[in-house]
Amino acid sequence: MSTLPPFDAATLPAGIRARIIPGINGLSMHVLEAGEPGRPCLLLLHGFPELAWSWRRVMPALAAAGFHVVAPDQRGYGRTTGWSADYDGDLAPFRMLNLVRDQLGLVARLGYGHVEAVIGHDFGSPVAAWCALIRPDVFRRVALMSAPFPGPPDLPEEDPDRAPAPDIHAALAALPRPRKHYQWYYSERGANENMWRCPQGLHAFLRAYYHMKSADWPANRPHRLAGWTAEAVAEMPTYYIMDRDKGMAETVAPEMPSPAAIAANRWLPECDLAVYAAEYGRTGFQGGLQWYRCRTTGRFEAEAQVFAGRTIDVPSVFIAGASDWGIEQVPGALRRMREVACTRMSDVHLVEGAGHWVQQEQPEKVVDLLLRWLG
Structure with missing residues (x-):
């Protein structure tokens, strides 16, 4: 997949710029940015079927509040290149720990030792959660949107007499x-x-x-x-x-x-x-569908079980639309996130007038909630 040019200025809202950053874990990463480099950095991670473009309505306001706001097209998406869409190809580059490595590489290439917060929506939410779980020194706060994070998978109970789970x-x-x-x-x-x-x-x-x-x-x-x-x-x-x-x-x-x-x-x-x-x-x-295949095949579950019992101990917050079924699609995940997985979760906000695309449907409310949480 050859390198593509970044979005041109005519495509982008005022205050947002785009560039391609090569040499990130095998990727040439297309990123949108707002605000001045060197300020406290916010890293915004999109979900499916979205792009960095999904953050266009919140980036200028977050930048105006004093942040350098960075939103990449994640592996498998948009103008980021260096990945394969071959259904019969290797799924390993799309596994969760490698998606975290992508973001560590981006932070380093931006010249930061840490970001003020990583903010993830939809499938970007578990990526953000794993970033904060594994490297709290780099990802010092985490905001999760629309997809609750129940924590890493438990180690399996190896009981030969236990009946298999129903299909x-x-x-x-x-x-x-x-x-x-x-x-x-x-x-x-x-x-x-x-x-x-x-x-x-x-x-x-x-x-x-x-x-x-x-x-x-x-x-x-x-x-x-x-x-x-x-x-x-x-x-x-x-x-x-x-x-x-x-x-x-x-x-x-x-x-x-x-x-x-x-x-x-x-x-x-x-x-x-x-x-x-x-x-x-x-x-x-x-x-993007390769991410789902990593999950449904269970192929990388054992790797994730290395972190069984580990919690997210940096400050966290959850934001979703009040009309979003995503908050309930895994029964018990919302409660487990609040009570077990995130030890410093300050609030769970359900935004009226928003469904699954909360930062697009109600950007002003999302910006207000994020800035209050960031202090």
Whole structure:
């Protein structure tokens, strides 16, 4: 994958600039920046299917408060190069400890010994959490958004007489309305093609996907689930617990907002969505989907179990949309994060008027919460 130029100034909001930084753990990393280098640094980590671009609405305000704000396209995304989207290629570069190494490398290349805070959204949230868990000397605060972090996996109980855990995927498929979990769908060979080459076109797919997971979709009314059972998790919307015989493109298509609703959307106008569509049109989704495959295969679980019982002991905060099912999708994770995994979590904020894309849907509220937490 050849090196691409950074976003040009005409694409970027006022106060944000872009550059390519080579030599970071095998990557040439595309980063967006706001504020002056040398100030206290905030590192912002995006999720799926997003980019550094997802932070565009909060970066200028954080910079105006005195920070050097840096948001990379993470491994597998956007204009960062040096990774492979080959489904049959090596998954190891996409495992969590290597994603942490990417961010350590970026901090070092920026010339910092530490950052004031690492802030992660969606799949960027566990990356930020692992950064703070493993290297609290470098990542001195952590803000998690939309995806609670329940802590590193426990060591397995090696009891030969213990009955194996029930197969929730078989149970989902056996429901009267057969279902499947979206992360296992994202791990299938055909998932990338289903979304990238969808009949409605990529721009329309992304519009419906972002809409369906936002506060604009009225069916997003999350509640606590009874447990990790097929019947319980099937209470979630179909973008999480999908119909067994549908891909994500078919799942979100019926929820495409009307032309009037699109024209009225202030948090993701068509010109902003076009940036996502252009980038994913070029790369496809497989780079980001490799992250899910690392999780669902369990291949790197033993490596993560080295940190069993370790807690995040730097100051932390959690921010999510009040209409975000992501906070409940793993039953018990929100409670475990607050009570066990993060020993210095000051607050859990659920922002009204936001769904899953909290920093895009309600940027002013997110900036206010972050600056109050940063002091």
